[in-house]
Amino acid sequence: MPDHTPTVACHVLDTGYCLAHENMVLRGGKRTSIQCHSIVALLHHPQQGWLLWDTGYAPRMWDVTARWPFSLYRRATPLHIQPELAVIAQLDRFGLAPADVRTIIVSHFHADHIAGLRDFPRSTFVTTEAAYADVRQRQGFAALRRAFIPALLPDDFADRAQLLPRFSGPALPGLGATHDLFGDGSLLLVELPGHACGQIGLLAQTDSGPVLFAADSCWHSRSIRERRPPHPLTYLFVDDSRAVRTTIEALHQFAAARPDVRIVPSHCPEAFAREVGS
Ligand SMILES: [Zn+2]
Numbered sequence: 001m002p003d004h005t006p007t008v009a010c011h012v013l014d015t016g017y018c019l020a021h022e023n024m025v026l027r028g029g030k031r032t033s034i035q036c037h038s039i040v041a042l043l044h045h046p047q048q049g050w051l052l053w054d055t056g057y058a059p060r061m062w063d064v065t066a067r068w069p070f071s072l073y074r075r076a077t078p079l080h081i082q083p084e085l086a087v088i089a090q091l092d093r094f095g096l097a098p099a100d101v102r103t104i105i106v107s108h109f110h111a112d113h114i115a116g117l118r119d120f121p122r123s124t125f126v127t128t129e130a131a132y133a134d135v136r137q138r139q140g141f142a143a144l145r146r147a148f149i150p151a152l153l154p155d156d157f158a159d160r161a162q163l164l165p166r167f168s169g170p171a172l173p174g175l176g177a178t179h180d181l182f183g184d185g186s187l188l189l190v191e192l193p194g195h196a197c198g199q200i201g202l203l204a205q206t207d208s209g210p211v212l213f214a215a216d217s218c219w220h221s222r223s224i225r226e227r228r229p230p231h232p233l234t235y236l237f238v239d240d241s242r243a244v245r246t247t248i249e250a251l252h253q254f255a256a257a258r259p260d261v262r263i264v265p266s267h268c269p270e271a272f273a274r275e276v277g278s
């Protein structure tokens with residue numbers, strides 16, 4: 001990282017969890033239930049102010065999954081959500097109001113990453129053209145098949161969104177081209193294809209060292225370390241199963257080349273224990 005690259009303050013927050021079987025999350029894992037928390041990161045850039053990496057769960061998940069067919073979502077992933085864990089409820093302890101969050105990076109449009117978007121009526125959204133194009137017309141079952149719940153998207157999402165084309169900035173080892181969000185090297189977006197169309201990760205130069213937020217490229221850090229993908233059954237719900245495996249390989253290469261970077265998949269129990277302050 002060049003000398004002039006600023007660092008960002010970084011607070012990794014828990015927004016609730018769902019239960020999943022370890023052998024689904026990780027091929028060859030145990031048949032026991034594990035808690036898959038949905039984390040978000042509240043970041044402060046010295047010039048660009050406050051921003052969020054995803055918005056996680058929020059209590060409106062109960063409303064939007066009350067009716068068929070979205071009630072199936074709740075049955076497939078039993079939710080453990082508390083109002084005080086919504087991002088908006090956690091802003092208080094940082095002395096922030098929703099309008100203070102200028103930018104929200106949307107890793108992908110699965111419900112467990114976008115449920116809090118409506119709590120931020122003034123923020124600008126950053127995501128990829130590909131991710132938004134894949135979900136914008138989806139309703140009913142076509143949406144549910146992609147774990148997308150249209151009612152979670154703010155009505156003026158398109159007006160406030162900065163939709164990024166394919167990335168062309170300097171490459172990260174293994175992972176390829178980046179997009180430098182503020183042009184100063186502090187926050188680099190990178191494509192993580194497979195799990196969801198147009199999914200992105202974020203390499204943040206934080207006050208406590210570099211962190212790669214890896215979204216749902218995998219659900220457990222062991223996938224990256226041991227090059228072990230999730231159970232093939234989970235491929236029923238992903239955008240491109242071949243790309244899921246390729247991206248896990250790419251992360252394995254990145255981890256070998258950049259051992260200084262802490263990698264944080266959004267639902268990994270190991271990363272959760274390490275990164276989320278008690
Ligand atoms: Zn996802």
Ligand SMILES: [Zn+2]
Pocket residue numbers: 110112113216266267
């Ligand atoms: Zn997720």
